[in-house]
Amino acid sequence: MHSVRWRAVENATLRDAHARLGPIICLGPEEVSVNCVRGGIREVYAGGFEKASSARGGYNWYAFFSNYRGVDNMFSMGCNKAHSLRKRMISNIYSKSVVTKSPVLLAQTTTIMYDRFLPYLETAYRKDAGVLNIYTLLSAATMDIVTGYIFGLKASSNLIDKADQLVWFLDLYNSRRSYNFWPQEFPVFSSFVEKWLGYKFTPAFVSEANEEIESWTARMCEGAGLVVAQGVVEPADTPVVYQQLYTALAKEAKNSDVEEVELASLLASEVLDHLAAGFDTSGITLTYAVYELSKHEAIQTRLQSELRTLTPPLVPSSTPALPDPKAIDALPLLHAVIWETLRLHSAIPGPQPRFTPPQGCRLGPEEDLYYVPGGVRVSASAGLLHANEEVYEHAYAWRPERWLELEQLDEEKRKDMESRWFWAFGSGGRMCVGSHLAVYQMKYIVAALYSNYSTSFLDNTGIEQIDSYTAPPKSDKLMIRLEKLPRVSVVD
């Protein structure tokens, strides 16, 4: 398994192994992979298996995702107790009801769509014959929306308009990829070698890139703090996540010995994780939605007709306003396109490791149940669960229709598809906190693009997803050409 991980062929190896050996496999002396719901993800993830193992000296694969030299965040925390305290501080502001009803988020998204995203597309259309790398634009748009919600519009990023900052950020962010093997798989060994033998497994530029991203985030935190101190004037400038997290952490700090500096880094580490988790995954999913829609012209045309039913339409106007989030959310084909893309091109298709509890557990389907001792690394992968032919017929085909045909299925089959086996956002206590924000922004972005343009490929070499935990396109690009749709008349 170490060699498999080192060579970055883990997802492919697990796929072949499960196809040959069934839903539960022993991968090594202390490691198991599960690819089933009952006796699999239900036990491990809904059952609250921890990310860290006391039997393994506290080893936690996710510790790598802490920021500011080891300051934990919700994602990196190994222990469920500390994690649930943190999650309780913020989960309500990411809930579906708050996200879809938030006037602040709607105002932020309106500005980002009408003042940045659509003008960017218009410029690409006029100046570059409609040719652009849509992957970078989508990454910029998702970063602007996620940081907008965290820090408020005034203090957040504007990567769509600031091309140099976008290049700067993506270079830093992507340069660190593929240097995670040693610190994640052998954290103690690699830090020992680094400290005592002076050998670094990770090049210096990776730590420098991390530090630059951390400073950038700290500046956004300071900006948000300033807006709060001076009093928010425009609703869109409200730093929703920052403000709530600050209040909750400060309250917690009062009851312990946490100093102001520590509080600032706890906060910054937390929000840095949200912005990284939020922009990257949504940008990847959107890129594959555009890829598939460009490949399936008939579905693209049907989507455009569906989008024309929106009021107001999502087209440039002198009085820009977005259709209601509920109206966007209720569009069946748009929903099906996003869901099918999340299924087939999961942004996190790779294994999500947890550890069996000290007393051990039983894993596997009823007819094939195994005792697994405590402290064993156990994982499931969205990429494998989503490829189950019994649940998703023609699983390797992109078929949004499957989500439109749910009504015709019996209840059990529908539940299998919609919830039991659909794992793009994980499940249980450590499930994605930002899933509703992700869906919200992805639907608006796809709606804005296809209300105004058609897309086709220009160059899709390297579009295959890398074999990794998070899986962007190999080439980091998808070159497309835009064709303008006939303008819908808007009554201002």
Ligand code: HEM
């Ligand atoms: C298409 C978009 C997204 C996908 C596919 C996705 C997927 C996931 C998955 C699978 C996990 C669990 C990972 C694991 O345990 O190994 C997760 C956790 C997380 N995600 Fe997302 N995510 C998305 C968007 C977002 C957004 C927009 C945010 C912004 C707040 C976000 C923030 C987080 C955080 C903070 C966690 C850790 C939660 C915890 O440990 O309780 N994600 N995400």
